[in-house]
Amino acid sequence: MCPDLRGYGKSSKPGDYSKRAMARDFVNLMQGLGHEEFAVVGHDRGAAAAIRLALDHPDRVTHLAVLDGLPIGAHLARADARFAQAWYHWFFLARQELAAAMINENPGLWYGGRYHDTPLAMGVENWADFQRAIHDPETVVAMCGDYRAGLEVDRHHDDEDLAAGRRITCPVLALWSAKDDLGELYGDLAAIWAEWADDVRVRSLDCGHHMAEEAPVELVRELRELF
Template identity: 35%
Template sequence: MNARSIIDGFDYRRIPGHDNVTLNVAIGGSGQPIVLLHGFPQTHLMWRQVAPRLADDHLVIVPDLRGYGASDKPVEADASTYSKRTMARDIVSVARELGAEQFALIGHDRGALVGTRAALDHPDAVSHLGILDVLPTLDTWDVLHGVDAKVAWHLYLMAQPKGLPERMIEAVAADFFASFLDAWDPSGTTFEPDVRQHYVDSSVAAVPSIVADYRATAGIDLEMDRADRAAGAQLAMPVGVLSQDWGAQLGFNALDLWKKWAPAATYEPIDAGHFMAEEKPDEVTEFIRGLVQRKTH
């Protein structure tokens, strides 16, 4: 790792996750544990401005998800390799290795999907769940209709059977990943040039695993969500959602969708682009602080 791919003041360890997969993990501070999970097409570095603020009074654990950044990128042996259930097991294992049997879990984008699955599968481990700018897997697919669904074109591309999506993306990988950093950053000022390059380079090196992550969301993850919905599974821990108003374009109410999973969930809008933790770190930090102060049942 070079100096621009680490969070200043944090220690780094390689920690075993699930099934012999090792994650790159940044660790700082002490106190009530908080785990921060990144989104696409990023790495744990997206939390570089939030994590040090939280480390003033929390143990802050910031991993690269399996398949991303400097974490292991196992070959997609079957659908479970990059299922959110498997990725959630990674995170619970890492937290326990660091002595955190229970922790608050904050996820952005892909990381929020992992966080939601972790909260469903390991409710005794996840004390609080924070969601940044994403919907649950099942509800994401349900709200994508007609021409407005073109905003999520990459979901459909990476949902295709193994082989063709990987080859298509690898042919123009740098342009592919950079296009999301640019399209979802309206100001064009959120990323320092070297950070932006780190995200592009890290993603280019991880095409097969990133595609496998997305493919799982259109298959095995969706099946798990459907099974949980049919069984009436719900999240009892405090759940907070911080999001742009995607619903205005696609015709849904984000809070209503999250309340199907977490009846007591709260929702806060934010005047920021998708990469809100980097665009407005103070607001995101305060959101997290407010969430983890909420009493658990």
């Protein structure tokens, strides 16, 4: 199963974009399909939801693969001037109403000019879906709501878990893109993951941010080794 996060794509937009709510969505979906336990793979914002799913529902998640992501609390605890400059969009998009109004005036301006947002990086079909989504005002509002939740309730949930010593207990594969900036910003990603998970393997792939499109063979090989 490869569901859209709530608010994204053609999914419903109920208003609560916390990763805890998204985790419940996934549990309900899989239970509805007859799966009480399952492995989870999440990329970028989906990675944050997947991490929360593993923390909130350890009895459901057998294996976790995180692609270009860390717990939101880990990101923000290390936010410095470099982070603010490189990932300024986290803070802009969290101003949900203002950010959505500005983006909806000219979606192409906000999303244009970056290689990883082109058909070459994403694939033609994925890029077409992406274009439809960013030109849907309700989807843009929902996307900004996701980032707002990240800086507010999601960070609070992560901080609570870290303080209480709650950890991810299933095997974790953390993959990061060598041509993206996660490793450059944080250095030793394995040390960060050691704060959150008992059994984790950290590796980089020689690709840009869209791993599934840019390095599908390598990604599948890593996932098969995990599962």
